[in-house]
Amino acid sequence: MILAKLAYKSLLNRRASVLLTLFTIAISVMLLLSIERVRIDAKSSFSNTISGTDLIVGARTGDIQLLLSSVFRIGHTNNGVSWKSYQYITSQRGVKWSIPISLGDSHKGQAVLGTTLDYFNHYRFAKKQNLTFNKGRPFAAINEVVLGSEVATKLGYKLGDNIVISHGMGNTSFHHHQDNPFKVVGVFNPTGTPVDKTLHIPLAAIDLIHGGKASLEHEHEHDEHNNLTGHPKQVTAFLMGFNSPLYMLQIRRNINQYKPEALLAIMPTVTLKELWEMLAIVEKTLLLFSFVVILISLLGMLTTLLANLNQRRRELAILRSVGARPWQLFTLISMESLLTTLLGCVVGCALFYSTLFLGADYLQSHAGISVNIAMLSRYELTLIGVIMAAGFIIGLIPATRAYFYSLSDGMSIKT
Amino acid sequence: MINLKNVTFKWHKSDSSPTLNIKGLVIEKGEHIFLHGPSGSGKSTLLAILAGINTATSGDVTLLNQTLNKLNNTKRDIFRADHIGIIFQNFNLLPYLSPLENVVLGCQFSKSRQQKALSQSATLNTEATQLLNALGLTEQNHNKNVAELSIGQQQRVAAARAFIGNPEIIIADEPTSALDTQNRESFINLLFKQANNSNSTLVFVSHDETLKPLFDRFIDLISLQEQV
Numbered sequence: 086m087i088l089a090k091l092a093y094k095s096l097l098n099r100r101a102s103v104l105l106t107l108f109t110i111a112i113s114v115m116l117l118l119s120i121e122r123v124r125i126d127a128k129s130s131f132s133n134t135i136s137g138t139d140l141i142v143g144a145r146t147g148d149i150q151l152l153l154s155s156v157f158r159i160g161h162t163n164n165g166v167s168w169k170s171y172q173y174i175t176s177q178r179g180v181k182w183s184i185p186i187s188l189g190d191s192h193k194g195q196a197v198l199g200t201t202l203d204y205f206n207h208y209r210f211a212k213k214q215n216l217t218f219n220k221g222r223p224f225a226a227i228n229e230v231v232l233g234s235e236v237a238t239k240l241g242y243k244l245g246d247n248i249v250i251s252h253g254m255g256n257t258s259f260h261h262h263q264d265n266p267f268k269v270v271g272v273f274n275p276t277g278t279p280v281d282k283t284l285h286i287p288l289a290a291i292d293l294i295h296g297g298k299a300s301l302e303h304e305h306e307h308d309e310h311n312n313l314t315g316h317p318k319q320v321t322a323f324l325m326g327f328n329s330p331l332y333m334l335q336i337r338r339n340i341n342q343y344k345p346e347a348l349l350a351i352m353p354t355v356t357l358k359e360l361w362e363m364l365a366i367v368e369k370t371l372l373l374f375s376f377v378v379i380l381i382s383l384l385g386m387l388t389t390l391l392a393n394l395n396q397r398r399r400e401l402a403i404l405r406s407v408g409a410r411p412w413q414l415f416t417l418i419s420m421e422s423l424l425t426t427l428l429g430c431v432v433g434c435a436l437f438y439s440t441l442f443l444g445a446d447y448l449q450s451h452a453g454i455s456v457n458i459a460m461l462s463r464y465e466l467t468l469i470g471v472i473m474a475a476g477f478i479i480g481l482i483p484a485t486r487a488y489f490y491s492l493s494d495g496m497s498i499k500t
Numbered sequence: 501m502i503n504l505k506n507v508t509f510k511w512h513k514s515d516s517s518p519t520l521n522i523k524g525l526v527i528e529k530g531e532h533i534f535l536h537g538p539s540g541s542g543k544s545t546l547l548a549i550l551a552g553i554n555t556a557t558s559g560d561v562t563l564l565n566q567t568l569n570k571l572n573n574t575k576r577d578i579f580r581a582d583h584i585g586i587i588f589q590n591f592n593l594l595p596y597l598s599p600l601e602n603v604v605l606g607c608q609f610s611k612s613r614q615q616k617a618l619s620q621s622a623t624l625n626t627e628a629t630q631l632l633n634a635l636g637l638t639e640q641n642h643n644k645n646v647a648e649l650s651i652g653q654q655q656r657v658a659a660a661r662a663f664i665g666n667p668e669i670i671i672a673d674e675p676t677s678a679l680d681t682q683n684r685e686s687f688i689n690l691l692f693k694q695a696n697n698s699n700s701t702l703v704f705v706s707h708d709e710t711l712k713p714l715f716d717r718f719i720d721l722i723s724l725q726e727q728v
Contacts, residue, residue: 087605087608087609091594091597094596094597094601095596097596098595098596399591399592400594400595402588403588403592403593403594404594405553406551406580406586406588407581407586407605407606407608407609407661408577408578408580408581408582408609408610409577409581409609410573410574410577411573413609
């Protein structure tokens with residue numbers, strides 16, 4: 086008890102150097118935790134983005150580029166797949182379902198995706214979960230739109246609102262499709278995937294807003310409120326599900342050798358893994374750096390403690406003279422380093438959470454990583470434990486020296 | 501009270517002649533002893549042996565009927581905490597504790613001294629305050645930063661720390677060397693007064709022979725070691 090009080094008062098007395106040490110430890114803890122949290126959340130965000138889809142087909146490009154543009158809305162493809170090829174491929178034997186998607190338009194910086202009703206039935210994310218509605222229903226007419234949860238909350242849209250889609254990506258697009266406002270009929274529940282940031286409109290509407298006549302031609306044949314039959318000349322990509330993996334492999338080969346058009350079929354799970362492995366080197370470098378930072382901060386603590394110890398030999402002699410035993414001085418010094426490390430970790434966690442709060446939005450909107458502002462996981466607690474243990478072990482070095490000083494100096498006061 | 505018999509001390513076993521060689525030294529309870537020795541005469545060594553920080557290489561050191569060299573390290577540390585108060589040359593306060601806390605520290609490593617202090621006052625702080633007052637440190641200085649006190653005031657605090665909990669033996673190692681002549685005498689008189697109050701034996705060590713007339717008894721360390 087008296088030792089804890091002495092350690093505390095002694096630390097307080099040397100607060101300038103102690104605070105600096107504490108902050109280097111805090112910053113390194115914050116760095117390590119942030120890197121680890123982003124790494125793990127990025128990984129789960131990535132692998133949760135799409136599931137249950139066997140193949141993604143698009144114009145020939147890189148595997149990863151196709152995945153990024155079709156699933157993550159990052160980058161864009163110049164070419165599409167013609168409607169004819171789409172129809173031909175999806176009519177093959179073994180194809181269970183298909184979802185055509187058409188990208189390239191935007192609304193206030195949010196991606197607009199043209200698709201069919203199959204999207205609502207077959208698109209799956211995370212652990213084969215279907216998209217569910219928070220409010221409303223799927224689109225049923227050509228001028229209806231279904232919003233991702235983030236679009237709705239961020240832009241403050243509710244059911245019944247009319248919105249205007251602009252051509253091309255970005256807020257500052259010159260060409261607004263003013264003539265064709267869309268009515269909000271549904272809002273999805275949050276998914277933690279790019280779906281949250283997407284506006285979903287009927288595929289037939291894509292050509293319409295670009296001045297195509299696809300649906301106008303059919304207008305007289307259909308009921309106005311159930312008019313989704315039009316189709317564009319081409320789609321950006323399409324997703325497919327199969328009855329059996331055997332069909333999938335065969336059709337994949339056929340698509341990749343398809344003569345009329347240069348197409349590419351990728352298996353999203355495989356490509357996601359490739360993408361992640363590409364990032365793994367970055368991830369490992371970051372991890373290495375944060376461990377080095379921790380090492381440096383702990384060495385800094387060791388330096389300060391050892392430098393102080395020489396000046397504190399008098400203090401040790403005084404404590405000896407009032408009856409402190411050598412092991413008590415050992416405890417005193419190691420308690421000081423433990424206390425510094427402990428406070429460093431606490432401050433580090435506080436910094437970590439403030440970074441998360443400040444950075445979560447940015448990561449979500451710029452990197453598509455939904456960072457989880459949750460309690461510390463068991464893994465993160467283990468990391469902190471390792472740092473604490475390292476700090477404690479390093480503190481044993483000056484403590485051991487204090488022990489032997491107190492034996493050799495005895496009561497004679499050095500310095 | 502204090503009894504040294506055929507005590508020798510060598511820092512290393514290989515040393516040819518011992519640093520300290522005392523055939524016999526007896527100090528009675530309540531005595532105020534002036535132990536004189538120039539530097540190099542083994543003063544610090546003798547004090548370390550009396551305080552139980554070092555043990556004699558041969559011979560017996562008996563304090564309060566306890567033979568120190570027969571106790572183990574821990575027991576000697578406890579013995580020191582319980583029965584001995586020590587005042588150092590100078591700067592002998594912990595800089596991060598207030599004067600009052602420095603005094604209380606004197607009985608914080610010893611249960612028996614704590615109990616003795618508490619048998620005289622309700623709390624350790626009141627006992628420390630009373631001691632500081634008795635040694636002439638006014639209350640406005642009790643909670644100051646130690647560095648703001650003069651050397652003389654610091655020595656009073658150190659003395660109070662040695663006296664708290666009434667240890668039987670007070671060892672003062674050159675406590676006045678940083679003080680001027682006038683302060684020296686008044687400080688020593690304060691020590692006497694306090695030692696009489698608590699009925700403690702005072703062993704005062706110095707190389708300064710001018711202090712000799714103030715004490716009951718004078719022991720010269722050099723001649724002590726020449727006895728055969």
